[in-house]
Amino acid sequence: MEIISKRHQELATSLQQQLQALAETEFGGFDIVRETAWAIPDWCFLGMLDGELACCYSLVLRQARFDGQPVLIAGLNNLITVPAFRGRGLASQLLVKTEQDWFGRLAGQCALLLCADGLLSYYSSLGWQQVESELWFDQPDGKRLWQANCMLLTADRTVLTPAKIDLCGFPW
Numbered sequence: 001m002e003i004i005s006k007r008h009q010e011l012a013t014s015l016q017q018q019l020q021a022l023a024e025t026e027f028g029g030f031d032i033v034r035e036t037a038w039a040i041p042d043w044c045f046l047g048m049l050d051g052e053l054a055c056c057y058s059l060v061l062r063q064a065r066f067d068g069q070p071v072l073i074a075g076l077n078n079l080i081t082v083p084a085f086r087g088r089g090l091a092s093q094l095l096v097k098t099e100q101d102w103f104g105r106l107a108g109q110c111a112l113l114l115c116a117d118g119l120l121s122y123y124s125s126l127g128w129q130q131v132e133s134e135l136w137f138d139q140p141d142g143k144r145l146w147q148a149n150c151m152l153l154t155a156d157r158t159v160l161t162p163a164k165i166d167l168c169g170f171p172w
């Protein structure tokens, strides 16, 4: 699989539309998705097979706060494998092979994702840790408390257990 990383704003319009359509199909049916203001990603990571998009995810780089201390977060969202390519290990490969970017050239201190119950074991199998932190994020009308799951990953697999996380902006 060829892996491409691109700044979100530099994606060709057709690709941006393809990613948007995939996300709409997978997540557009959830109330929380429709009713929340989301961050615009900084980066997109694409897994290509024979020139065709097979899987992708977006990444937000954000100075967040763990118990009041600034932490540069690599925030992952919208991990999607195009249905025809599912179950072949492509999403896992994309995550594992691009992890070095989050903690290397992008200088993230910690990766963070918000996910549904069903995906906890998938991400756990890739080393992510579920945390019980109180997680706050911004919305146009003020701060809100996240009610679902949050998972963290560090480069050296140190387990972080902040009591309070503030995303300091819209969630992803």
Ligand SMILES: CC(C)(COP(=O)(O)OP(=O)(O)OC[C@H]1O[C@@H](n2cnc3c(N)ncnc32)[C@H](O)[C@@H]1OP(=O)(O)O)[C@@H](O)C(=O)NCCC(=O)NCCS
Pocket: 026, 055, 078, 079, 080, 081, 082, 085, 086, 087, 088, 089, 090, 091, 092, 093, 114, 115, 116, 118, 119, 121, 122
């Ligand atoms: C989750 C997803 C990205 C996995 O892509 P993939 O390329 O098939 O992933 P892999 O082949 O690397 O791993 C497959 C594993 O995904 C997990 N998985 C996929 N969908 C799942 C779901 N709805 N619930 C629980 N686990 C799921 C399973 O553990 C599966 O393992 P198995 O093959 O042993 O059953 C893909 O199913 C998808 O696009 N789903 C819809 C969007 C989504 O829910 N994204 C996650 C956002 S947090």
